[in-house]
Amino acid sequence: MKKIPVKDAVGSVLCHDITQIIPGVVKDIAFKKGHIIKEEDIPLLLSIGKENLFVWEKKEGYLHENDAAERLRACAAGQGLTFSEVKEGKINFIAEYDGLLVINTKLLYELNSLGEIILVTLHNNYPVKKGQKVAGTRVIPLVIDEDKIKKAEALMEQQKIVSILPYVAMKVGIVTTGSEVYHGRIKDAFGPVIRRKVEEYGCEVLGQSILSDDENKITQAVQEWIDKGAEMVICTGGMSVDPDDVTPSAIIKTGAELITYGAPVLPGAMFLLAYKGDIPILGLPGCVMYSRTTIFDLVLxxxxxxxxxxxxxxxxxxxxxxxxxxxxxxxxxxxxGKGV
Structure with missing residues (x-):
């Protein structure tokens, strides 16, 4: 820190707040610590009695908070992000488009364990909207040892911490099972819910098959939607463990690779996911019909x-x-769903 005349301070960095007081009018901070003095600041500084200023004296091996924050942003940020202007060592990360926020939580922990620098984020796997603030970085001291930033850069040399994956709209086929729906005894309640939820993401529903609880017919219907160009097939009904609930076995019979049948989520425990090649096949539990939010909202x-x-x-x-x-x-x- 050094003391210099105000007239010589343009481009220098303030080491302290400067308060402006006008009796009965204002008492507030006119210039904050870390502010870079501009030519137009000089008249105001003189008007509030500042002939001299204490400014940061650039020293080899040390960085101003704003310069350090920019380097943190560069090494931590992946795809799908825009940024606020750096201010007082802080930069906000903003979603460039709708998508899935992906956080490398292990690296995030290691970065914040370095001390004097922080990166805070929304939860991993958070569905975000364009323009939403998703993370923020901040350098704590006004001046920081450059070695600390170099450690952060080395930590993130191979992987980024914050990224947003864009959604890919898919063509969807729906297979609804259950004799009560097939014979018209009750109205199908699954179809409208699924349509609404997938269409919110720009997906196209190719159609819906309504079948009785027949394993072979369910298997055939799933395959038919794939043959018609479905990039995701969603099956509803018959997902419990009752002997006449054959949807899970019918999905497996297509030759799909079973990932899980059952998940530690409530509502949504009787959820199934399988892949036939790259095509996901979902078996949705009954709760999707009547619960506002379920495992379907986490996985989709x-x-x-x-x-x-x-x-x-x-x-x-x-x-x-x-x-x-x-x-x-x-x-x-x-x-x-925020524990992951």
Whole structure:
């Protein structure tokens, strides 16, 4: 820190706040610590009695907070992000488009463990909207040892911490089973819910097959939708463990690879996911009909972001997988599914 005349301070960095006081009018900070003095600041500084200023003296091996924040942003940010202007060592990360927020939580922990620098984010696997703030970085001291930033850069040399995966709109085929629906005894309630939810992501529903509880016919219907160009097939009905609920076995009979049948999520425990090649086949439990938010809402954005889910992804849902079923649903701005 050094003391210099105000007239010589353009381009220098303030080491302290400067308060402006006009009796009966204002008493507030006119210039904050870390502010870079501009030519137009000089008249105001003189008017509030500042002939000299204490400014940061650039020193080899040390960085100003703003320069350090820019370097943090560059090494931490992946695809799908825009940024606020750097201010007081802080930069906000903003979603460039609708998509799935992906956080490397291990690297995030290691970065924040370095001290004097922070990166805070929304939860991993959060479905975000264009323009939404998703993360923010901040350098704590006004001046930081450059070695600390070099450690952060080395940590993230191979992988980024924050990225947004864009959704890929898919063509969807729906297979609804159940003799009661097939014979018209009750009206299908699954179809409208599924259509609404997938169309919110820009997907096209190719159509819906309504069948009795016949394993062979269900298998055939799933394959027919794939043959017609479906990039995802969603099956409803017959997902419990009752002897006449044959949808899971019918899905497996297509030759698809079973990822999970059952998941530690409530509502949504009797969920099934399988892949036939690259095509996801979902078996939805009955709760999707009547519960506002279920496992379907957790999994659908990840599938549309072209993640290929594995069993471990579902096992991790146990932490945070219990929905409070609030009277007014605020998902995704709540704890549901946020343990992963």
């Amino acid at each position: 954005p990840r599938i549309l972001a072209k993640e290929r889910l594995c069993f471990a992804d579902f096992a991790a849902y146990g932490h945070g997988g219990l929905c409070n079923e609030c009277e007014e649903c605020k998902y995704p701005d709540c704890a549901f």
